[in-house]
Amino acid sequence: SQQGEEDPQALSIQEGENATMNCSYKTSINNLQWYRQNSGRGLVHLILIRSNEREKHSGRLRVTLDTSKKSSSLLITASRAADTASYFCAWLSGSNDYKLSFGAGTTVTVRA
Amino acid sequence: GAGVSQSPSNKVTEKGKDVELRCDPISGHTALYWYRQRLGQGLEFLIYFQGNSAPDKSGLPSDRFSAERTGESVSTLTIQRTQQEDSAVYLCASSFSPSGSPYEQYFGPGTRLTVT
Structure with a gap:
């Protein structure tokens, strides 16, 4: 069962715009x-942020983490058609170091 | 190098039949995971293998589900007496080591199971 949420469920943007999605746990x-x-394929790891970090960047990706609000956001800047995909947040909690819990995902469509 | 591979990519079966899904992890990866993804949802953890340790089967939804792994290689997920609610994409992942966070799981393309 889901232990978190992602919003929005779906997002449609124009190429070049930024896409922001949120995750709560x-x-x-x-x-x-x-x-x-990507449709019909496995998951690809994008970025990891530790619980003691507040923000992290990787290329066009920016992730924030607010542990007091139990939320995270993913920002994709200057989106491209190739960014069209579903994006999932996942987390490890407690003493567990392998059992990932996943959000329901945000489907992003980038229009050319 | 080769990534995680899964077979078959698609499987259609009749309700009540047994199915076997196969996962070939990345060579050298000691940890292997199975997940289930229902349509429009995130992944649900099913089972975890780490080396020769006893697997964590806590995510298996019923006793109709079982999984085996030979050493640190191939794994098979078996679903007996399939039901329509078993229809989903079954994803396998492997990682070099689960301990010493952080780590990254590498996912296969999944097997799409449809039970009619």
Whole structure:
């Protein structure tokens, strides 16, 4: 069962615009990760942010983490058609160091 | 190098039949995971193998589900007496080591199971 939420469920933007999606979770976490899933394919790891970090950048990706609000956001800047995919947040909590819990995902469509 | 591979990519089966799904992890990865993804949802953890340790089967939804792994290689997920609610994409992932966070899981393309 889902232990968190992502919003929006779907997002449609024009190429070049920024895309922002949010993830909320319910437990204390060790780290939070973001994955991308292209249609019909497996997940690709994008970025990981530790519980003691507040912001992290990787290329056109920016992730924030607010542990007091139990939320994270993923920003994709200057979007491209190739960014069209579903994006999932996932986290490890408590003493567990392998069992990822996933959000329901945000489907992003980038229009050329 | 080769990534995680899964077979078959698609499987259609009749309700009540047994199915076997296969996962070949990345060579050298000691940890292997199975997840289930229902349409429009995130992934649900099913089972975790780490080396020769006893697997964590806490995510298996019923006793119709079982999984085996030979050493640190191939794994098979078996679903007996399939039901329509078993229809989903079954994803396998592997990682070099689960301990010493952070780590990254590498996912296969999944097997899409449809139970009619």
